[in-house]
Amino acid sequence: MVPPSPPTLGSSFDYKDYPRLRRYVDYFGNIRKRRANKLSLKEQKDLRRAVERARYLGMLAYRK
């Protein structure tokens, strides 16, 4: 269980938290599977939303 981070209430991940997000993204820029990340469904959805926002801002790559 991932502890909810404070920045956005109700969300487990924040798009600005780059050092944390990069752990859930593989070398090619894909989001790892939920089973590999050991996240709940809600956490995985929050992760996806955060990664997409980080990609838009140029923090993470869409594809390597």
Added chain:
Amino acid sequence: MPSPPVESEPAHLYECALLLPPDPQTQDGQSLWSHVDQLVLECEGRIAERDEWGKCGLAYRVGGYSEGKYVVLRLEIPSHKVREFTEGLKLERAVLRHLLLRLPLGTPFVRYSEKFRQWQESRARGLEEAPREPVRRRPAVKRERYPTSRVPAERKAPLQQQELTQKLDQLLSGEDLKL
């Protein structure tokens, strides 16, 4: 018919992340912040918090830049002025990209620039991150190879002539016959 905007609408909480080039320059030579402050004032809002990141590399080139600066603003703007604010940001050339999110009231402001800086320093010092858990894989099972016809059988060494004559004599003598 669109309804006119309500004058006394309360301001909502927004978070605006801006991606700027490493040396942001505006068209008229003024600082970018004076432009943004003016834009927020025009939108009847105020900047509650500001978090400026240092120069950092981008994952891909944006507007011809491979490095950029991030600035995160915490704004209080009435919702009917949001469109005006985003249009103003789009017209600003010094802003490469922006992301505006509405936040629930009472959301605390976290400065991720500090966290990012600490991470950069630890990486520069060569400190490894927490090692990932090893991926569980099935143990490799070695299969036995079935003998095929292509494998050449061991050949016996050819008998010498002396050995051959001895064997022949032994057979012809018939001593080992048990009649």
